[in-house]
Amino acid sequence: MYPAERHAAILAGARDGDGALSVAELSSRLGVTPETIRRDLAVLERQGLIRRHHGGAVLARRPAFEPSLQRRREGERIERAAVARLVVEQLPEEGVVLLDSGAMTLEVAALLPHASRLLVVTNSLPIVALLGGRPRLTVLALPGRVRAVTQATVGAWTVERLSGLHADVAVLGANGVGLTSGATTTLPEEAEVKRAMLGISRRRILAVTAAKFGTTSFHRAAGLDEFDQIVTDDGLDPDTVDALAESGPELLLATS
Secondary structure (H helix, E strand, C coil), rough: CCCHHHHHHHHHHHHCCCCCCEEEHHHHHHHHHHHHHHHHHHHHHHHCCEEECCCCCEEEECCCCCCCCCHHCCCCCCHHHHHHHHHCCCCCEEEEEEECCCCHHHHHHCCCCCEEEEEECCCEEEHHHHHHHCCCCCCCCCEEEEEEEEEEEHHHHHHHHHCCEEEEEECCCEEEEECCCCECCCHHHHHHHHHHHHHCCEEEECCCCHHHHHCCCCEECCCCHHEEEEEECCCCHHHHHHHHHCCCCEEEEEEC
């Protein structure tokens, strides 16, 4: 059986079932070695058709182009909370921390210790509302045009205000992450703010759930080598873990 025929058989079997794929089962059914199946799954993942995990894969379910912040918060709650807790452990007790907009950074903000004396700079209105009443924190809300979907400020005012700042740590999320595509987001305006935050930060953290890997959104924000740390959950498949370990940033896996 040629590779293209195996790929078609793998996808057909997944669509006829519950969408889950087992390396052992596929190896037995197609009469090839597990190593061959893993290579096939790697090809299908690069094409955005599946998402690998330990022992197999699942069909990729393409999300809406730009789900609302509320929709994002509804999914992967356990994994996102685990990642956010690990991110908070990487933050200093004092200093300047940048948080961009999104469900992940909102979770990070919610878990900041009440004794923290950080200066938090953000373009997320929900983060401003959440942290604005904390007496020990200083919160700086970035100006700009407010996007209804993400409740984030974007545009020239936002980027210009960031250009005069210096931060100790930037924590950024992403709509999709790929080994070659990097951290991607939905629109250029969102990507510009992320890039501006990266440019003024001494340490840069990408915080995403494992489900974001293998998904590519519309606009590239940054390459993975532009981050100092990537924090995700332990649902990340072993091949991606190995590839990230060789790419430069420190990889931290949160137990979910």
